[in-house]
Amino acid sequence: xxxxxxxxxxxxxxxxxxxxxxxxxxxxxxxxxxxxxxxxxxxxxxxxxxxxxxxxxxxxxxxxxxxxxxxxxxxxxxxxxxxxxxxxxxxxxxxxxxxxxxxxxxxxxxxxxxxxxxxxxxxxxxxxxxxxxxxxxxxxxxxxxxxxxxxxxx
Numbered sequence: 001x002x003x004x005x006x007x008x009x010x011x012x013x014x015x016x017x018x019x020x021x022x023x024x025x026x027x028x029x030x031x032x033x034x035x036x037x038x039x040x041x042x043x044x045x046x047x048x049x050x051x052x053x054x055x056x057x058x059x060x061x062x063x064x065x066x067x068x069x070x071x072x073x074x075x076x077x078x079x080x081x082x083x084x085x086x087x088x089x090x091x092x093x094x095x096x097x098x099x100x101x102x103x104x105x106x107x108x109x110x111x112x113x114x115x116x117x118x119x120x121x122x123x124x125x126x127x128x129x130x131x132x133x134x135x136x137x138x139x140x141x142x143x144x145x146x147x148x149x150x151x152x153x154x
Contacts, residue, residue: 014031024069067103075131130153
């Protein structure tokens with residue numbers, strides 16, 4: 001069960017990722033759910049995100065970005081969930097060091113669709129480094145891509 005400090009810090013992080021990062025705003029990223037059990041991030045297809053004008057499919061860099069954002073959020077939620085006695089200050093310091101160490105994307109099929117949803121799970125939540133698996137699906141449930149990311153979390 002999520003305690004009030006965990007809920008508050010995840011809400012603050014979601015606000016920053018969802019509203020204050022200019023690149024995320026440009027892409028139209030929208031955090032639909034963010035808690036210690038996981039994250040769901042959506043992006044709506046628009047002409048500016050097309051990577052292949054002949055097939056009208058999502059640019060691979062957009063796919064990678066969505067998966068990286070999902071991975072970072074997932075890794076941080078793993079840290080938040082690892083203890084129930086974090087202070088807000090400790091977690092705020094942790095989020096400032098959050099960064100991608102390694103990211104691998106496997107593109108499974110062309111990015112066709114109108115709404116894409118990224119989700120993630122923690123594979124390993126360490127004190128300094130976390131590893132996550134991320135997936136991207138379209139509105140029909142087609143698995144577009146998956147990724148594995150290693151993140152600095154402290």
